[in-house]
Every structure is written in structure tokens, then in C-alpha cells.
Amino acid sequence: MEIVAVINQKGGVGKTTTTVNLGAALAETGREVLLIDLDPQANLGTHIGVDVNEPRKTIYDVLVHDMPLSEAITATAEPHLSCVPSNIDLSAAEMELVSMVGRETLLKDALEVLERESPGRYEVVLLDCPPSLGVLTINALSAAHRVLVPLQSEFFALQGMAKLTEVIGLVQRRLNPRLSLAGIVACRVDRRTKLTQEVLDEVRRYFGDLLMETTIRPNVKLAEAPSYGQSVLAYASDSNGAADYRQLAREWLGERVSADPVPEADAEEGAASNHQAKAAEQ
DSSP states (O other), X not given: OXXXXXXXXXXXXXXXXXXXXXXHHHHHTTOOEEEEEOOTTOHHHXXXXXXXXXXXXXXXXXXXXXXXXXXXXXXXXXTTEEEEXXXXXXXXXXXXXXXXXXXXXXXXXXXXXXXXXXXXXXXXXXXXOOSSOSHHHHHHHHHOSEEEEEEESXXXXXXXXXXXXXXXXXXXXXXXXXXXXXXXXXXXOOTTSHHHHHHHHHHHHHHGGGEEEEEOOOOHHHHHGGXXXXXXXXXXXXXXXXXXXXXHHHHHTTOOOOSSOOOOOOHHHHHHHHHHHHXXXX
């Protein structure tokens, strides 16, 4: 079982979108994939068609009430893809766990029990982290083998990366020696702009081959898919968004992908996506 933390302390950079759609792309290859939502906003469950307002067991019960992880797993409508949802209760977990012994490794312990009870049940576990470096994120880093960082191709792309890499290094030294920063994926990449190329060049200058060849283009279907409770692969299988995440999955699995950019989204689609993204931020 490979455990991957999808993390960036900046909000709105594509963490949940990447967790869901990379997970769906890996599941499409026949791998059993488990998504775990560690963000109190609970967007992952909504994105994948789980009604987070309906009474159900969540990751909060696992971390705070010591409930077995297997009891919180919910099937999705997409083959080979399951999830452990979150809800607003998780926002109180930071305070409730403050005096708990071993609070940094609660998720790691729960995943180890799951693997011990059901060996090989899941090949990949993707952890959708909150936009902070608190105890929930530390739990994800303590449990993970690899870290994937979605990064938006904008002026402030590198802001906070120094702190993030520092925290990853600290967790690696003190809690989880097997942890490694394995990849940075640039999201909402519009190669028609000069700024985008400058940002990508700067990221590659600092992080070298950690910047993945695959980039995620602005895409209307990516923005629409969550409102239908589906990954973009299920909602619009032939869209640019689906193609990008399939390519990201291949690269993540170690397959060689083309370094040449795939054709850009058309201007109307890019403009519509930018409009929806701005509306969502308001």
C-alpha cells in the first residue's frame, strides 16, 4: 500500500481536484484506490458524490474516537475508488487532539491496522490535506511514503514552499524516515502567457526534476465535475482535464511521458474557467 500526501498550505491551488482526479485515473488502471479527506471543508466527498451532510462515519471518528478506519470507508460510484469523507466536525480536531498522546501518528496507526486486517485491499491511498501545517497535516506526513505538491502557476507560486519543505524535512527526521517529496505538479497552466513560463522556469530552477513534466491546463470540465459529484474522468472522459490527469497518473507510476506540452485549451474555455475560479473565490 503506497500512501501519498497531497499537500500545499496555500488554498485554492488544486489539492482536492488533484487528489480526486489522480485517484480516479489510477483507479481507471484497475488499482484499488482509497481517498482520505483531512480537510474540514469536506470538498473531497462532495466532489466524488458523497453526501457529507448525511449522518455517516468520517475521518473525525477515526482520529478522535479511535474508530477503525475500515468502518469509515465509503464506496463511490466509480470502479475501484473508495473514500473516507470528512465533515465540519474535523475543524475541532486540532483542539481535541492537543492533549492526546501520540496525536501526530493517529492516521499512520489507523492505516497500519487497515493493512494488517485487509492486506493488499488498497494499492494506493491519497490524503487530501488541509491548507495549513497543523496536526492534521502532520498526521498525513507521518503516515505517507511520498508527497505530491500541487502548485498554481502564478506569481506567488513559490511562496510558502520553503516552509513546506522544512516541515517535510522535520517530519522525515523525527517521525517518518521513509517520507520523501516526490513531485510538484503545476495546475491551471496556460502556456500562452509569459508569466506561466517564467514561474515554471523558476520552480524548475529550485526543484529540478521534482517538477513533473505533466501540467494541468485550465479546463471548464474540471470546474464543472464537482457539481455533478464525479471525477472529470467520469464526467467528461474526453476532455483536456481528463487527458491531463491520465498523463499525470502515468508519470506518477513511472512511465515516460512527453515533455512537449499538449495542445492548450481554447481561449473561450480558458476564459470561462478563469471566470468560474474567480467566482468560487468570492
